[in-house]
Amino acid sequence: MIDFGFQKAKSSTVNLDNVDMRLYYALAEKEPDIKRCMECGSCTAACTSGPFNGMSLRQVIHGLQRGTDVRQMVSGCMLCGKCSMVCPRGINTRHLLLTISRIYTK
Amino acid sequence: MIADRIANGFSPFVIPFLLGMAFVIGYCIVGMVRIFLQLPGEDRKKFLVSLITPATIWKNVRDLFLDCLFHVKLWKRKALLGYMHSSIAFGWFMLIVLGHIEVALFLPHRLKTFYYPIFFNYFVAEEGRTLKGSVFFFLMDFFLLVVLSGIILAMIKRIRSRWFGMRRTTKLTAVDTIGLYSLWLIFPLRLLAEGFTAHISGGSFLTMPVNWVVQHVFSSPGFFDNNLHMLPTWWAYSIDLAVFMCVLPFSRYMHIPAEMMLIPLRNAGLKIRNARKGFAKAEVYSCPSCGVCIDACPMTVKKANVNYSTVYLNRQIRRGNEEKIEEIADKCLMCGKCSTVCQIGVQGPELRVAQRAVRKYAVPGDFSSVNTVPLTLSAGQGTGNVAYFAGCMTALTPGISRGVESLLKKSGVDYKFLDRDGGLCCGRPMLLAGRLKEANQIMAKNREIILSSGCDTLLVSCPICYKVFKENYDLEAAGVKVVHHSVYFESLASSGKLRIEHDLLNLVFHDPCELGRGSGIYEQPRNLLALAGNLVGAAQEKQMSICCGGSLGSLTLNFQQREDLTRNALKNLCADVPDIIVTACPLCRSTLRRYADRPVLDIAEVVDRFAVTGGLERSA
Numbered sequence: 001m002i003d004f005g006f007q008k009a010k011s012s013t014v015n016l017d018n019v020d021m022r023l024y025y026a027l028a029e030k031e032p033d034i035k036r037c038m039e040c041g042s043c044t045a046a047c048t049s050g051p052f053n054g055m056s057l058r059q060v061i062h063g064l065q066r067g068t069d070v071r072q073m074v075s076g077c078m079l080c081g082k083c084s085m086v087c088p089r090g091i092n093t094r095h096l097l098l099t100i101s102r103i104y105t106k
Numbered sequence: 107m108i109a110d111r112i113a114n115g116f117s118p119f120v121i122p123f124l125l126g127m128a129f130v131i132g133y134c135i136v137g138m139v140r141i142f143l144q145l146p147g148e149d150r151k152k153f154l155v156s157l158i159t160p161a162t163i164w165k166n167v168r169d170l171f172l173d174c175l176f177h178v179k180l181w182k183r184k185a186l187l188g189y190m191h192s193s194i195a196f197g198w199f200m201l202i203v204l205g206h207i208e209v210a211l212f213l214p215h216r217l218k219t220f221y222y223p224i225f226f227n228y229f230v231a232e233e234g235r236t237l238k239g240s241v242f243f244f245l246m247d248f249f250l251l252v253v254l255s256g257i258i259l260a261m262i263k264r265i266r267s268r269w270f271g272m273r274r275t276t277k278l279t280a281v282d283t284i285g286l287y288s289l290w291l292i293f294p295l296r297l298l299a300e301g302f303t304a305h306i307s308g309g310s311f312l313t314m315p316v317n318w319v320v321q322h323v324f325s326s327p328g329f330f331d332n333n334l335h336m337l338p339t340w341w342a343y344s345i346d347l348a349v350f351m352c353v354l355p356f357s358r359y360m361h362i363p364a365e366m367m368l369i370p371l372r373n374a375g376l377k378i379r380n381a382r383k384g385f386a387k388a389e390v391y392s393c394p395s396c397g398v399c400i401d402a403c404p405m406t407v408k409k410a411n412v413n414y415s416t417v418y419l420n421r422q423i424r425r426g427n428e429e430k431i432e433e434i435a436d437k438c439l440m441c442g443k444c445s446t447v448c449q450i451g452v453q454g455p456e457l458r459v460a461q462r463a464v465r466k467y468a469v470p471g472d473f474s475s476v477n478t479v480p481l482t483l484s485a486g487q488g489t490g491n492v493a494y495f496a497g498c499m500t501a502l503t504p505g506i507s508r509g510v511e512s513l514l515k516k517s518g519v520d521y522k523f524l525d526r527d528g529g530l531c532c533g534r535p536m537l538l539a540g541r542l543k544e545a546n547q548i549m550a551k552n553r554e555i556i557l558s559s560g561c562d563t564l565l566v567s568c569p570i571c572y573k574v575f576k577e578n579y580d581l582e583a584a585g586v587k588v589v590h591h592s593v594y595f596e597s598l599a600s601s602g603k604l605r606i607e608h609d610l611l612n613l614v615f616h617d618p619c620e621l622g623r624g625s626g627i628y629e630q631p632r633n634l635l636a637l638a639g640n641l642v643g644a645a646q647e648k649q650m651s652i653c654c655g656g657s658l659g660s661l662t663l664n665f666q667q668r669e670d671l672t673r674n675a676l677k678n679l680c681a682d683v684p685d686i687i688v689t690a691c692p693l694c695r696s697t698l699r700r701y702a703d704r705p706v707l708d709i710a711e712v713v714d715r716f717a718v719t720g721g722l723e724r725s726a
Contacts, residue, residue, distance in 0.1 A: 033664070048498040048531045052476040075472040078531035078548055079539055080498050081658045085696055090665030095436075098539065098661060104468040 020067040023103065027064060031099050033091045037061050043083035043093055049076050057083055057093055060100065074100050108212040108239055111231040111306065119228075119337060120221040123344040126351030127220065133355045134363045137391070141367065144383040149376050156374035169369045174362075175199055179449040183398070184271030190263060191396075193256030194289075200249040208242050224347075227300045228340050232308035239308060247312035250300075253293045260290065274406065276397035276417050285357035288350040295343040302336035364391035365450055378453060381435075381460035382423065389452045393420035399444035399454065404653040405437065407674040408667065416444040416454035423457075433662075435461040439671075440538055440659025441619040446649050455659065462540025462661075471536070471544030478551050481529060485559035490520035493561035495575075497568030498531050499692040506567050506692055509710035510591050514565075516717050517595075517604040524559060534574035535658045545578075553579050556586065564588045567710070569621035569691045570658065576625065590621060592631040592690045592709045599637055605718045611639040613712065614684035616675070616698065617651035618691035631690050631709055638716040642682035652678050654689075656697030672701050680704070688712050 028034050041058045049055035053076040063070040074097060083093040145153065156162040172178045175196045181188030205223030209216055213230070216222045222229060232239060259270075267275045278286065300309060301316025309317060324335070354360060368388045378386045395417050405411035412418075414437040422430040435458040444454040485493070494514070496507040507523075514521050533548035556564060556579070564586050566572045575581055575588040582588070598604040613635050621627050628648045635641050646652055655663075655671030663671075676698060679687050687706045689695050699706040 046502065048501075048528070049476075051528050052530070053473070071469045074469050076475070077471065078473070078533075079535045079541075079658075080531035081535055081693075082498060082502060084665075085499075085502060085656070085693075087665075092662070092664045094535075094539075094658070095661050098467070101467040101469040101471075102465075 014066060019065075021065070023067070024064045027100065027103055030103070031092075031096050033089075034061060034064075034096060036089045036091055038089060040088060042086045042088060046082040046086045048080045048082060049078045052076075057097070060097075064100070070100070071104060107233040107236060108208075108230050108308070109233050110213060110216075110229065112229055115216055115219060115222070115229060117225075117228065117337075117340075119341040119344045120225060121344075122341075122348035123221055123224065126348030130351045130354055130363070137355075137364075138367055141371075141384055141388050144380075144387065145376070145385065146379060149374075149379070149384065152376065153371060153374040157370060162370075162373050165373045166370050169373065170366065173369065173450060174365050177449060179447075180396075180398075183447070186259065187263075187270040187272070190256050190259040190270065193252045194260070197249045197253035197256060201246065201253070204242065204245055204249065208246075211238070211242075225340065225344070227303050227307040227309075227313075228336075230307050232306070235308075240310070243308050243310040243313075247310035250293060250297060251312055254297070257290050257293055272397065272401060274397065274400045274412060276395045276400065278395075279357070279421070281353050281357045282395065285350060285353045285359045288346055288353065289359065291346050292343070292350060295339065295346050299336070299339040299343045302339045358393070358395035361392050361394035361450070364388060368392040368450065372451060378456045378460045381457060381464060386457055386460060389450075389457065390420045390423045392450050393417060393452050394450070395421065396449065398447050398449065399452075402443045402447045402650075404439060404441060404443065404655065404671050404674065405663070408670050411437070411667075414438065416448070416452060416457075419454065419457065420452065431461060432465075434458075436661040437663060438660060439619075439653050439655070439657035439663070441653035441657060442623040443619075443650070443653070446623055459538060459540050462538075463542055465540060467541070471541060471547065473544070473547045473551065476530065476551060478530070478555055481524075481555045482558040484527075485522070485524050485555050488522045490522045491561050492519055492521040492563045492565055493524050493556065493559040494521050494565045495524045495529065495556070495567075495571060497525070497566065497571040497692065498529065499570070499696075500567045501525075501528065503692045503695050503708070505711050506695070506708040509708060509714040510565070510567055512714045513591075513595055513598075513604065513710060513717055516714075517598045519598075519603075521565070522559060522561070524555065529555070532568070532571040532574045533578070534570045537574065537578070538659050539661060549574070549578055553581070556581065557584055562586060563594075565591055565594055567591050567692065567708075569618045569624065570693065573620045573624045590625075590627060590690065592621070592634060593627060595710070595713055596630040596634040599634060606634075606637040606713060607716045607718055608637065609639045609716055611686060612642045612682070612684045613639040613686050613688050614642050614644050614679050614682065615647070615709075616644070616654065616679055616687060616689040616694055617648060618689060618694045619651075619653050619657065621690055622651055623649060631688075634709060634713060635688055638713050639686075642684050645678045645681040654694040654697045656693050658693070668697075669701065672697055676702055686712060 039058050039062060043057040044050060047055055055073055055076040060070045060073050077097050079094055081094050087093055175192065177188050177191040180191050202223065205226055208226055209222045263270050297312060297316060300313045301320055304313040304317035371385055371388050376385045380386060397417055399416045400406055400412055403415040405414055414434050419434045422434060438458050440455040442455050445451065494510060500506050530548060530552050532552060533545040536545035536548060562585060564575060564581065566575060566588060569590060572588060572590045595604060599606055615632055615635055617628060632641060652675045654675045655668040687698060687702060687704060688709050690709045695706055695708050
């Protein structure tokens with residue numbers, strides 16, 4: 001192959017048919033609030049832990065919708081509750097995080 | 107003279123009473139031993155030592171009289187409510203005590219029988235009038251009248267609870283209802299039974315007229331020649347006592363014996379370590395279901411939330427209804443108002459935290475990756491003995507830290523700002539969620555940062571941080587004094603380092619739960635505000651202040667449900683039409699501001715507006 005000095009970008013397509021959403025659906029049943037999230041990122045902007053360990057509730061919710069493992073990020077939450085103070089959708093984010101911590105089987 | 111009327115001193119009607127009494131005493135002894143065994147070894151030792159310490163013995167005796175018999179806390183709340191409870195408790199107690207004294211004085215050889223003091227009038231005959239006898243008969247009738255008046259008030263309270271200062275009362279369970287009616291019946295039956303025998307045993311102003319009435323009602327010739335006819339009333343009295351004692355352990359009346367156990371445990375300084383065992387169990391069983399906590403709970407502005415008050419938590423814990431217990435434990439705001447009004451001191455928030463701590467989380471919190479080095483480094487820089495920790499919540503309301511910094515500069519204090527560029531959470535929200543291990547991790551990291559600053563005063567803006575720094579960080583031992591900014595600026599103002607100009611604005615102070623009920627700071631913020639403006643009152647304030655509704659204590663209350671609580675808190679604060687609502691907590695400030703129709707400011711912001719630079723320098 002001729003080297004043009006650049007490459008084609010890797011596809012960023014997400015095939016939702018192949019995503020394992022079971023955890024997200026199980027969560028949505030317990031916390032219907034999560035469906036109201038519009039991923040504006042206010043929670044992440046306000047987060048106390050974020051600057052120290054990369055915690056981001058927006059990424060957690062996004063990860064659950066894409067079937068990725070979010071356990072490590074969730075474990076960094078300090079439950080300070082600032083995310084629920086700033087959420088424009090009025091989601092009880094603290095309880096959402098506690099439920100996510102409980103929903104994994106092990 | 108008073109003498110035995112029945113030669114062998116026995117009648118079969120005492121059997122129900124004896125059985126009931128044996129059951130209750132057996133049940134209580136087993137319960138007490140179980141609670142004692144459930145205490146951790148360290149607490150057990152503490153408890154036993156307290157039982158032989160003179161100071162605690164005196165405190166126990168005093169509390170037993172003031173709390174169990176006189177219900178002092180209820181008297182302070184509402185005299186009629188206090189009278190209702192104490193008349194029944196103290197009156198009944200006196201009837202039992204006087205009964206024993208009577209037996210000891212007149213028939214000392216019968217003291218070993220259990221039932222003589224209770225059924226004294228049945229077993230004796232008055233052979234000659236004596237002053238001593240009359241005095242005792244008078245006293246017995248007097249205290250019976252006291253109890254009866256209390257029972258009549260209790261009946262009225264069922265229909266008109268507002269006359270007793272209670273908007274809502276507890277819903278009774280079926281067993282409670284049986285207990286209630288059998289308790290109400292005990293004393294009229296006693297009056298009737300004693301009325302039937304008063305012409306033989308003697309009586310006073312209450313029993314004698316009853317005797318006269320029954321003699322006339324049952325006036326068949328020779329009716330009273332035969333003493334057997336008085337037996338039905340004595341049987342009824344004894345059976346009713348037995349019914350009451352048999353339902354006692356399963357009803358709210360369990361508080362009568364349980365409180366006698368709770369008071370020494372409490373005075374020994376024990377804390378709740380397990381939501382279901384030991385001290386917590388003593389508290390739960392001591393709950394008389396009086397329902398005072400229902401009106402106190404800020405969540406009950408919505409009718410649906412009545413079921414989440416502490417009285418129902420106690421009931422569900424006794425029933426072992428796990429689903430309901432979890433629900434109630436998670437909903438609470440942890441404002442602590444129920445503990446403040448509770449006459450026996452059930453610690454609602456502590457019970458709930460212990461309950462939350464039982465829960466297992468599949469994903470544990472892990473803060474080992476949190477790098478505190480930059481924070482400790484910046485904390486170590488600069489001079490200044492005062493370290494200012496604004497708290498993470500203050501980051502959402504930067505006006506507070508601006509106000510504090512400005513005031514510190516005005517009063518010439520050399521300080522360093524520990525979390526100007528963000529800091530860790532204090533760990534109390536985690537603690538309130540019952541995740542103690544995670545909270546300890548956060549607290550250890552924060553403690554390291556605070557100590558590396560080398561300060562001797564830690565100035566805090568957030569009452570949530572203040573409480574946890576004071577109680578869980580053990581900073582005083584390391585030579586660091588924790589002080590909330592409202593207290594700090596008050597001391598600066600009173601020592602003249604900060605001069606504040608008075609304005610004519612009307613200010614109302616909202617007590618944050620963690621600062622007021624949580625840490626007992628009520629006066630200093632008010633003194634400080636009185637310098638800046640005209641302090642007006644709220645409808646309910648200080649110990650009775652209403653939570654703003656934003657509390658991190660509640661896990662499950664959602665945004666919409668909190669709105670009603672906030673609006674109710676605002677209504678309470680605006681009773682005297684203030685110009686500005688002042689608080690001392692970033693969380694209260696954000697929450698109240700959401701629905702307020704007038705400015706909501708922190709005390710530092712308000713004072714900063716009126717503070718004049720360098721009071722001392724100016725005068726010098």
